[in-house]
Amino acid sequence: MPSSAASRSPATASPPDFPGDTMKRKLRITASLAMLATATVAAAQDWPSRATTVINPFSAGTTTDTVARVVAEGLQKKFDTPFIVDSRPGAGGMIGTTLVARAHPDGSTFGVSIAGPLVHNPLLYKRMAYDPAKDLTPLTLGVHQPCLLIASRELGVKTLPELIDVLKKNPGKYNYSYVGNGSLGHLVMTLLANKSGTQIVPVMYAGAVQATTAVMTNEVQMGCLPAQATMAQVRGDKVVPIAVSTAERAALLPEVPALREFYPDIVGSAWMGFVAPGGMPAALAGRISAAIGEVLRQPQVVELLRQQLMEPAPGTPAQFKAFMQEELARWKPVIVDNKITAE
Structure with a gap:
């Protein structure tokens, strides 16, 4: 009876691995990763290369619409490229925020949203069309409002x-x-x-x-x-x-x-923030975040928003992510302990 080694097909046998071959593969992988990183940075630097949609998940005339339009107008002036506000109300902001989550993470779509669709709703609903932590990329906190x-x-x-x-x-x-x-x-x-x-x-x-x-x-x-x-x-x-x-x-x-x-533990802001589709490259998210922040820091924008009791509070994607985690920790006990649901 022939041995298993003798019966093995030459086509399925693995060729010997020489040190030089391993090194070449490592170099090819490293080169590919470097090219990918370079392409990602280049794509971020090219943003915006076409018209950009800013989704407002509530009706026209609401506070989110105001903030979205202020930012869109500022970005359009800065880049001389169209930024179009698209109001998609419904389900307490979840319809519009879902559209952001399902968009391509190439910078052509981002949106403004609030605490409900971004933080509270996973605690209130049994099922959602998106997972805020996985399907959205934080860009920046926009404003606080009491x-x-x-x-x-x-x-x-x-x-x-x-x-x-x-x-x-x-x-x-x-x-x-x-x-x-x-x-x-x-x-x-x-x-x-x-x-x-x-x-x-x-x-x-x-x-x-x-x-x-x-x-x-x-x-x-x-x-x-x-x-x-x-x-x-x-x-x-x-x-x-x-x-x-x-x-x-x-x-x-x-x-x-x-x-x-009177009650030190009672602090809450009707904040609004900007998010992009999940999976957006960090370099691109950082560029969009910085551009939004630049608009929100303009003196005339600060004054306009303050007249409506909104305080601009832009930051980095990492800061916004940390803020939302803090908000979840703040309000989860209130929602859970009082058995609050969306129904």
């Missing part, structure tokens, strides 16, 4: 201690308006009730304007709502500003305290 805790004038309170006192004396009697389960206003009010030992009944509305109107008409007695939706009523003395949700007081409302002045 939620403004407002109260109905008929409630008769002017300060947070007065509001908490009324709530403690009347557990479960009063309502607050919010927009969407897991929204910042919903989470802040949930945390406020937890920290203050009060019971407040949540009432969801279709949009921030409706939620603000409900407070103004005393349909509900309070709400922590986007500043852009509430400022007209605050300035018109139609609602009472109680506190802002951000770490610091708002420049346009210096007399209104931050919630953290």
